[in-house]
Amino acid sequence: MSRTMIGHRGSEFEALYASLQPGLQAIFGTSRPVFLSTSSAWGVMEGALRNLARKKVLCLCCGAFSDKWLDVAKKCGYEADSVQVEWGQQIDPEAVRAKLSEGGFDTVTFIHSETSTGVLSDLAAVSKVVKSFPDTMLIVDTVSSLSTVPVDMDANGIDVMLAGVQKALALPPGLCVFAVSEAGMERVKGTPNRGYYFDFVEFAKNAAANNTPSTPAISILYGLQYILGEIEKEGLETRFARHAKTNAMIHAWGAKHGFEHFAPEGYRSTALTCFKTPEGFDLSAFIKNLKTKHNFLINGGYGKIKGTTFRISNMGNETEATMQELIDAMDDVLG
Helix, strand or coil, X not given: CCCCCCCCCCHHHXXXXXXXXXXXXXXXXXXXXXXXXXXCHHHHHHHHHHHHCCCEEEEEECCHHHHHHHHHHHHCCCEEEEEECCCCCCCCHHHHHHHHXXXXXXXXXXXXXXCCCCEECCHHHHHHHHHCCCCCEEEEECCCCECCECCCCCCCCCCEEEEECCCCCCCCCXXXXXXXXXXXXXXXXXXXXXXXXXXXXXXXXXXXXXXXXCCCCHHHHHHHHHHHHHHHHHCHHHXXXXXXXXXXXXXXXXXXXXXXXXXXXXXXXCCEEEEECCCCCCHHHHHHHHHHHHCCCCECCCHHHECCEEXXXXXXXXXXXXXXXXHHHHHHHHC
């Protein structure tokens, strides 16, 4: 990422842009171009609504970020409703079917791996239900699942799939990668008031020339080029298996100390683990001592479950060796 800066309207940048496409398409599971947005994932999450939604949006809500998407849809002026489950539970595909059967919905938002709760909902099952309703667009956030488990955008009929690079792709924040289905682009072309910065037509037009509509985060793109090269060398299946192993290490550590999972068995993210904070357990002291004594930082819960849960990440570049270092440090602090 410390390479010499280049202009973003010349052949050097076009070559950089083009070099990223095969690796991104492989991890997305798509033959569609993968666009590069200099923004957080939320930029494209809101932008996807501005591009695809017409009147009524259904948001599948099971945690802080999926709940927020409902709020964003309403703030964008859409009529919006939800399939709402308790935080820590997964999205039920049949509940989605029942809600869509009420009629009127043209767009669905879905977070595959709800980072706030550690819940991994069934992407294939939810996608199958949504796609059984003609002309209903499916927007999927894969922020903490992309490259940790298969996502298969094309096979699942996803219309917009997006991810920030700061989670499982192990890069600094500031870049969102996303792809749009052919049907999704047809919908976009007929949608008024898309704005400019997140206009998917502009992204597609520039992508055809290996470029971006606005000034890109070139340094992060250099970092992405490196990470995609590392993923290719490792192999996607090996990468998935590594995340499963490091995730299992944290599950075993939690079981050893009697920590209870917040997410139900069978629906747990392989990118991170969310544990319930036991009664009487001094979570703030545990986090503080872990940081001051061993220079490790874990998260003490997010949103309304802050303090009552804590989260441990194993995603990105973590290995069995690095996770063992963390486990040894946490054991030392627990005593």
